[in-house]
Amino acid sequence: MLMLLLNLAESNANLSNYKADAALAFKNYSDTVFRIAFLRSGNTTDADDIMSEVFLRLIKNLHKIKSEEHLKSWLIRVTINRSNSFFKKQKRINQVRIVECDAVYEMDENSVLPQVMALPMHQKTVVFMHYFEGYSVEEIATLCGVKAGTVKSRLSRAREALKTTLKGEF
Amino acid sequence: MFKEKFKSEFEKIKPTDESKASVLKMLLEKTESSSPAPLKRVKRARWIAVLAAVLAVCIVSVTVLNLPFFSSPLVFVEDIEFKNGIPASVTYDQIYKKFVEISKAQERFYTYTNGADGVILEDAVEGDAEAIFGGAGDDNGSLKGGSTAKPSDTATDVGSDDFSTTNTQVEDVDEADIVKTDGKFIYSVCSTLKTKNQRINITKADKGQLEGVAAIEIIVDNNTYIEISDIYLSSNTLAVLISCMGDENNTVLRLYDVSSPYTPKKNREITFSGHLLSSRLINDNIYLFTNEQFYEKPDRDDICSYVPSVQVDGGQPTPVAEENICIFKGAVDRSYTSAFMINLQSGKVTDSKSTVGGGATLYANTTSIYLAANDVSAYYARSTDDDYKEDDYKNKTRLIRFDIEKGKINPVAEGVVDGVPLNQFSMDEHSGYFRIVTTVTNVTHTTNEVSVLDKELKTVGKIKDIAKGERVYSVRFMGDTGYFVTFRQVDPLFAVDLKDPKNPKILSALKIPGFSNYMHPWGEGLMLGVGAEANENTGATTGIKLSMFDISNPENVQEKNKEVLNIIASDVGVEHKSILANVNKNLIGFAANNGSYFVYGYSSDKGFTKKAELEIPINKEADIYYSYYYYMQNTRGIYIGDYFYLVGLNGINSYTLSDFKAVDSLVF
Numbered sequence: 001m002l003m004l005l006l007n008l009a010e011s012n013a014n015l016s017n018y019k020a021d022a023a024l025a026f027k028n029y030s031d032t033v034f035r036i037a038f039l040r041s042g043n044t045t046d047a048d049d050i051m052s053e054v055f056l057r058l059i060k061n062l063h064k065i066k067s068e069e070h071l072k073s074w075l076i077r078v079t080i081n082r083s084n085s086f087f088k089k090q091k092r093i094n095q096v097r098i099v100e101c102d103a104v105y106e107m108d109e110n111s112v113l114p115q116v117m118a119l120p121m122h123q124k125t126v127v128f129m130h131y132f133e134g135y136s137v138e139e140i141a142t143l144c145g146v147k148a149g150t151v152k153s154r155l156s157r158a159r160e161a162l163k164t165t166l167k168g169e170f
Numbered sequence: 171m172f173k174e175k176f177k178s179e180f181e182k183i184k185p186t187d188e189s190k191a192s193v194l195k196m197l198l199e200k201t202e203s204s205s206p207a208p209l210k211r212v213k214r215a216r217w218i219a220v221l222a223a224v225l226a227v228c229i230v231s232v233t234v235l236n237l238p239f240f241s242s243p244l245v246f247v248e249d250i251e252f253k254n255g256i257p258a259s260v261t262y263d264q265i266y267k268k269f270v271e272i273s274k275a276q277e278r279f280y281t282y283t284n285g286a287d288g289v290i291l292e293d294a295v296e297g298d299a300e301a302i303f304g305g306a307g308d309d310n311g312s313l314k315g316g317s318t319a320k321p322s323d324t325a326t327d328v329g330s331d332d333f334s335t336t337n338t339q340v341e342d343v344d345e346a347d348i349v350k351t352d353g354k355f356i357y358s359v360c361s362t363l364k365t366k367n368q369r370i371n372i373t374k375a376d377k378g379q380l381e382g383v384a385a386i387e388i389i390v391d392n393n394t395y396i397e398i399s400d401i402y403l404s405s406n407t408l409a410v411l412i413s414c415m416g417d418e419n420n421t422v423l424r425l426y427d428v429s430s431p432y433t434p435k436k437n438r439e440i441t442f443s444g445h446l447l448s449s450r451l452i453n454d455n456i457y458l459f460t461n462e463q464f465y466e467k468p469d470r471d472d473i474c475s476y477v478p479s480v481q482v483d484g485g486q487p488t489p490v491a492e493e494n495i496c497i498f499k500g501a502v503d504r505s506y507t508s509a510f511m512i513n514l515q516s517g518k519v520t521d522s523k524s525t526v527g528g529g530a531t532l533y534a535n536t537t538s539i540y541l542a543a544n545d546v547s548a549y550y551a552r553s554t555d556d557d558y559k560e561d562d563y564k565n566k567t568r569l570i571r572f573d574i575e576k577g578k579i580n581p582v583a584e585g586v587v588d589g590v591p592l593n594q595f596s597m598d599e600h601s602g603y604f605r606i607v608t609t610v611t612n613v614t615h616t617t618n619e620v621s622v623l624d625k626e627l628k629t630v631g632k633i634k635d636i637a638k639g640e641r642v643y644s645v646r647f648m649g650d651t652g653y654f655v656t657f658r659q660v661d662p663l664f665a666v667d668l669k670d671p672k673n674p675k676i677l678s679a680l681k682i683p684g685f686s687n688y689m690h691p692w693g694e695g696l697m698l699g700v701g702a703e704a705n706e707n708t709g710a711t712t713g714i715k716l717s718m719f720d721i722s723n724p725e726n727v728q729e730k731n732k733e734v735l736n737i738i739a740s741d742v743g744v745e746h747k748s749i750l751a752n753v754n755k756n757l758i759g760f761a762a763n764n765g766s767y768f769v770y771g772y773s774s775d776k777g778f779t780k781k782a783e784l785e786i787p788i789n790k791e792a793d794i795y796y797s798y799y800y801y802m803q804n805t806r807g808i809y810i811g812d813y814f815y816l817v818g819l820n821g822i823n824s825y826t827l828s829d830f831k832a833v834d835s836l837v838f
Contacts (some may be wrong), residue, residue, distance in 0.1 A: 034185040113179045
C-alpha cells in the first residue's frame, strides 16, 4: 500500500506539482518528523498524531517553502511546536494512570536510547539534533529560536547527565 | 562511540508502514483549496498515555538517574491562617507572593517547562476568543431545509415522554454528553469536516421519521483548535461547552434558548479561563470545573496573570474575587482548579471558587462535590536524596469536598489518601461516608486500597494491599457494597462490605478470565459487566466480553452468563456515557470499532441475546478519513417511545425498537 502510494506520487501522473511536492517531502522527512515527535511525546501513538498534523500544516504552508534546507528546518520547527502544544495540553491534566508502554525498540543492557529519553525535554532535543541530525550549535539555536549559549548549556548539561548514567559509554 | 550507538539505535524508530500510508493517503486526497487544518476530537486516553509516559520518565530520572531537579524544599504558605485545612482568608497579594515563590522553586525543578525560551511560535494566533466566535448573533443557528417548517410546529403530539437519558453515575445529577434529547428533538454534536466547522444539529424525531430542523454552527479560526466538548439540555435551554485551545486554553459556555428548536437563539456566552475538567447539571445549575496552569511569571499589576477569570458576553475579564480563592496546604504548583456555578434560567454565574492545585477527577451528588487531585507535595518535600523515605514515592490523592446544598459552592474539607482513583466511579458517598478505591504505585510495586472517609475527609476505615501487582479496571458502589475489578491475567471481582465504615472487609473475590471495565446495576441482584475477554495465561485480550454477575449474595458472587464478541474494542470502559443500558426496556447498546453498533438483550434463562447489529452512519465521501474507532467514540444510541435512534457524526438512522427494522435515515 505504502509503496504503491509512493510510486504514484513519484510518477507524477494525475498529480499536481503541489501534491507531488508534499508527497516527496513526506517520503524524505516523515522519519525525521516522527523521531522528533517520538522523542518529545515518548510514545508512538502520539508521534503518529503529531506527524499527521505536521504534514497537514505543510500542505497549508507549502507555498512559503523556499528550498530543501528550508523545508527540513521548517518541518523540524513545526514538529517541535506541535509536540510542545500537545505536551502543554497534557500537563494540565494532573492525572496519573498506568498504561502499557509500547515497546518500539529492543533494549539490551548497554542501550543508550532509554537514557537519552529520560533526559529533560530540551536536552534530549538538542542531543538528537546534534548527534543524530548533525546540526551545529548555531544551527540548532536558529531552529529552536533560542540563543546559542542556551543550546550550549543544554548540550553540556545533557552530556554531564549522560556521562553519569552511561558510565564510560560517553 | 555514543554517537554511533545513538544513531544506530534511534534509526530503528520510525513510523509503521500503515501509519505512513494513512497520512500519505490523506495528503494525496486532500483538495488543494482546503487550507484549514483538520479538527479532531482527541481521545482523552491518549493524553493520559502521554502524561503517564512523562511521569514514568520523571520517576526513572529520580530513582535511577538521581537527577538533581527534584531536590528543592517544599514551598509552604506560612503567613496564611489555616482553619481546619481551609485557609481563612487570602488576598491577591498573598497569592502573588506565593506564585513568585513557586515560580522560583519550579525553575529549579523543571528545566523543560521554561516557557520563555522553550516555546517557538510558528505563526501567531489571530484574534482572541471573541473574534473566533464572531460577533454577537451572527451564528445564532441557521435554518437548514427548514423554510417550510414553522416555529409553531412544536406541537405537543410530536415525540414521546418515554425517552432515554445520558447514562450517569448518580441519579438526579446530569452529565454532559454529545447527544441529548427531550423526547421530541435530538441535539447532537457533529464535527464532520465537510464544513470545517463544529456544529450542533437539531433533528426532529417523530415516530422514527427524521427531519433536520436547524444547525448551530460554531465558527472556527484556522489557528485555534476548537472542540465542542459536550452539551446539556434542560427545559428549553441548550448549554454548549466549547474547549478552545489556542495561545491560551479557554472554556466557553454558550446558552441557547431552544423553546423553538427551529430558531435557536443565543442568550449568553461566558468564557472561563482554563481548560474544562468536568461538569455536572444539578437542579438547573451547571457546576463547571476548569483547570488552569500559569507558566509565565506573574505580573503584580495584572491580576488575571495569576488568578482565573470569567468573561461574560465578550466584556472585560473579571478575576475571581479574593474571598473566593483558597490555597490548600498541599498546593505546590501555579495551577488552579476553579468551580463555577451557572444558573441556566438567569444565565448568570452565581458563584465561583478557585483552589490552588490541579484537580483531576470529580464525583458529585446532589449535596456535595468531591474533587480528587494528584498530590505531589511529597516529591517536593524531600530536601536531599539521602532523605529517602519509601512513603515519599507513593502516589497520593488530595481530596476536597465542596458543599453545594446552600446554593453556593463552599469548600469545606480537605483530605489525603494513598494512590489514585481510576475515574469518577472509584468514588462514592453513601449515608454520610465517602468511599474511594485507589491504585497505589510505589515506584515498582502496585497495590490497591479501599478507604472510607468521614465528612471532614478523615480516613476512618481502610483495606490495604489488595491484589498486589494489579491495578483497578472498574469500580461500582451499590449502597453498602462496593464492587471492583483488578486485572493482570485473570479478573478478580472483589465485593467489599462497607456497612461498618470503620471496618470495611472483603466479602469475596471471583476469579474469571478477562475483565470488566464498566459495571452497571441490572435490576434486582444482577450486575452487568462490559469489558474484554483475555487469555488466562498471557493476559492478552481477545475480544469484547459482556458478563452478567449474580450479586444477590455478595459473599458468593457468580458470573451467571457471558457473551464474547470477536471484536477488539468498545469505548464503554473509557466513556460510560457511550453505553445504553436499560433494564426495563431490556436494552444493552454500545458501539464497537468495526463500524457496528450492537444491541443486546438479557434474560435469566437465555442469557445474552443479540437483538441487532446496526451499521454506524458513516459518510464515506467525507474529505478526511477517520478510523472506525473515531466514529465509535462519537456514536450514541438512544430511544424515544417505540423507536431507536443511532446518532453518529455523519447522520442519524432510526429503527423500530421492537425488531430493529430500519425506518428512516438522515445525513447531516
